Every structure is written in structure tokens, then in C-alpha cells.
Amino acid sequence: xxxxxxxxxxxxxVIGLSTALSIQQTLGSTQxxxxxARDFPSDTSVNYASPWAGAHYRPVPGSSPQMLREANQAQxxxxxxxxxxxxxxxxxxxxVQGVEHLEAPPPEYLDSQSVRNAYxxxxxxxxxxxxxxxxxxxxxxxxxxxxxxxxxxxxxMLRKFILKGGSTKKYVLExxxxxxxxxxxxxxxVNCSGTGFEDPKSFIIRGQTCLVRNPVSAxxxxxxxxxxxxxxxxxxxxGGTIIGGTRQPHDWDPNPSPEIRARLLTNAAKWFxxxxxxxxxxxxxxxxxxxxxxxxxxxxxxxxxxxxxxNIVHAYGAGxxxxxxxxxxxxxxxxxxxxxxxxxxxxxxxx
Ligand SMILES: Cc1cc2nc3c(=O)[nH]c(=O)nc-3n(C[C@H](O)[C@H](O)[C@H](O)COP(=O)(O)OP(=O)(O)OC[C@H]3O[C@@H](n4cnc5c(N)ncnc54)[C@H](O)[C@@H]3O)c2cc1C
Numbered sequence: 508x509x510x511x512x513x514x515x516x517x518x519x520x521v522i523g524l525s526t527a528l529s530i531q532q533t534l535g536s537t538q539x540x541x542x543x544a545r546d547f548p549s550d551t552s553v554n555y556a557s558p559w560a561g562a563h564y565r566p567v568p569g570s571s572p573q574m575l576r577e578a579n580q581a582q583x584x585x586x587x588x589x590x591x592x593x594x595x596x597x598x599x600x601x602x603v604q605g606v607e608h609l610e611a612p613p614p615e616y617l618d619s620q621s622v623r624n625a626y627x628x629x630x631x632x633x634x635x636x637x638x639x640x641x642x643x644x645x646x647x648x649x650x651x652x653x654x655x656x657x658x659x660x661x662x663x664m665l666r667k668f669i670l671k672g673g674s675t676k677k678y679v680l681e682x683x684x685x686x687x688x689x690x691x692x693x694x695x696x697v698n699c700s701g702t703g704f705e706d707p708k709s710f711i712i713r714g715q716t717c718l719v720r721n722p723v724s725a726x727x728x729x730x731x732x733x734x735x736x737x738x739x740x741x742x743x744x745x746g747g748t749i750i751g752g753t754r755q756p757h758d759w760d761p762n763p764s765p766e767i768r769a770r771l772l773t774n775a776a777k778w779f780x781x782x783x784x785x786x787x788x789x790x791x792x793x794x795x796x797x798x799x800x801x802x803x804x805x806x807x808x809x810x811x812x813x814x815x816x817x818n819i820v821h822a823y824g825a826g827x828x829x830x831x832x833x834x835x836x837x838x839x840x841x842x843x844x845x846x847x848x849x850x851x852x853x854x855x856x857x858x
Pocket of ligand 1: 517518519521522545554555556557560561562563678679680681699702713714715752795796797798799824825826827828830831
């Protein structure tokens, strides 16, 4: 009888959960998946990025290898999340109108081919005419996009993983090689730990946002010439609205700054269409501070030999785009595992 094998996936953020589900669609008959993490969807920690995300999809035009790879992963994720939203409303994903206004668009936003490459897959995409763009802004677009309630979506994926036969273990790994010892016959460890294990290319990007009860019906992003943004993102299933946000590389401050909160809310009151009965006042639920797990050059997706018959498959460093890239990354990791013989070379049905 063939020996049973356990594949350990480290990390229960959006990347680990998406990857574990994708691997489950391709498992051999003697393989099973054990999800090991310090934090699971019911936990909150500044170092666990997923629950704190907006999370919406806003394409990023660009022609570097990283940008092109991400654009491909983001498009596949968009198509996948459209199917999930239609089939399973409890997953916490809704499609709404997305609006962008840029004060100083970089060259890639002024090149029509580059804009088409990044945006044309979006439902009802259109560039805004100059008279439709608010005063002071120079570029604008509208399209159909998704917004996600991250704690709900992550809990949904975890539930699905367990129902499909996956096991979980809450555990803090001191070293990635420890993962090979957490079950009998572990040949493959998939590293979806966000920041990796002491990778010198990894760094964090602090994000501060504010969750308010005031509803909005669209996600709107204003990007200013100094590189800062204002955005509002409705969270499906009555999850409130995220008002954002900051992007602060290498800033380890875990405390919300009252000055940042005041600036975010002042901008939001000026620009975003809250219902008239709010009187321009915000009903704040909480301040949010999270650390986006970024990596120079983008995500690391590759197989590393960890000794005879042992492999580590890396999938970390999603930065500020983990939800946007999640399904594309999960599919790429699964395909890589099939190519390298860590999974059978066959993919079963989607969803
Ligand atoms: C304020 C803010 C707004 C954002 N908005 C958006 C958005 O609109 N769209 C978007 O796509 N993204 C957004 N992001 C980014 C998104 O949240 C991240 O890209 C994503 O959550 C990264 O997912 P991950 O699974 O790689 O990492 P994480 O969610 O951080 O998960 C890492 C997992 O690894 C586990 N782990 C780590 N080390 C160990 C260890 N030693 N032992 C055991 N387990 C370990 C953790 O416990 C956790 O389960 C935002 C982030 C922030 C902070």
C-alpha cells in the first residue's frame, strides 16, 4: 500500500488559505493538507495582514516583469472572485462600481495601450472625459470591481478547507524546517507566511485606515501628486466602510495615529458620497493598523530543495495586493507543484 503523505501549508492569511484550497483540488489519493499558522481568521494581530485589508481591486498599469506577472494573477483572481460572488454570497464578496481619480498620473496611465492592458478585462471599464473628472485631478476611470469583507472571506475559505478534509494546527514556527516535523511523512512545506523566514528582501509597509459605519455604494480612490491617497471601500454583508489610507514602508509603529485618523476622515468628508443624514459626521467603529508583507521584486514563488526528498515551495511577499493576486498566486503555486512532481499533474474542477 502506498504511504500517505502530508503537505504542510504555513499561513492562514489570504495567500495560505487560497493556496491550500487550490492544492486540495489537485491532491493525489494518498496526500492530505495540514494548515499550520500562528494566526487564524478569528485572530487579530498587527502582524497578520489579511483581516485588515480594504479590500478592493484597483489595477496597476506597468511594464516591469513584476507588474506584468501581477497583472496576469490579478486578472485570473478577478474572474475567479466573480464566480465565487455569484455562487456563494456568504463568502463576503460583492461587485460594485470602482472610481479612480489621479492628480498626477505617471506615464503608464497616459499610454492608452498600457491602460488597456491593465483595465480592459474589467466589466464596464471606461476612461473618464476631462469634464467628468473633479477639478484638480488629471486622470479618471470607472469600472466594475469587487470589494471583499476580509474576515468573512478568510473564515469562508477556512471552513471550505476543513469541509474538504483539510486539518489545521495553531503553532508558532521558530524555523521553517520545523514544519517538516509537525506530521508523519511531510515531504513538502508551502511557505505562505507573509514575510517569509528572515528573507533579507522582505520588509513591511504599515497601513492605517479607519472603519466607519457610514455606508457608501462605490469604491473611490483619489491618488495625489505627493503619492498619498484617499479611498473608501464598502465592506459587504454590513461590514461598514474602510476609509484609507497610508502606505508607510519600514514603519513599525503598531499604534493608530490620531493625526492620521483626522486627516483621513477630513479628506473623506470632502470627497466621498456619504448619505446626507450623516451630516458629514463619521460613526467610527475602530482604527486599523496593519503591516503589509512586502518583498523587493515582488512575491517569491519558487521551489527550494530542503534536503533529500524534502521541498519548500515559497509563496510570500504579496505587499499591498494579497487579495487582488490571491487566486492567481494559488494557481501558480499549484501548477509549479504539479510541474515539479509534488502534486499529480492534473487539475480538477474549479471552485
Ligand atoms: C491597511 C491595509 C489595507 C490593505 N488593502 C488591501 C486591498 O485593498 N487589496 C489587497 O489586495 N490587499 C490589501 N492589503 C494587503 C493584504 O492585506 C496583504 O497583501 C495580504 O493580507 C497578505 O496575505 P498573506 O497571506 O501573505 O499574509 P498574512 O495575512 O499576514 O498571513 C500570514 C500567515 O502566516 C502565519 N505565520 C507567519 N509567520 C509564522 C510562523 N513563524 N509560524 C506560524 N505561522 C506563521 C500568520 O500567522 C498568518 O496566518 C492591505 C493591507 C493593509 C494592512
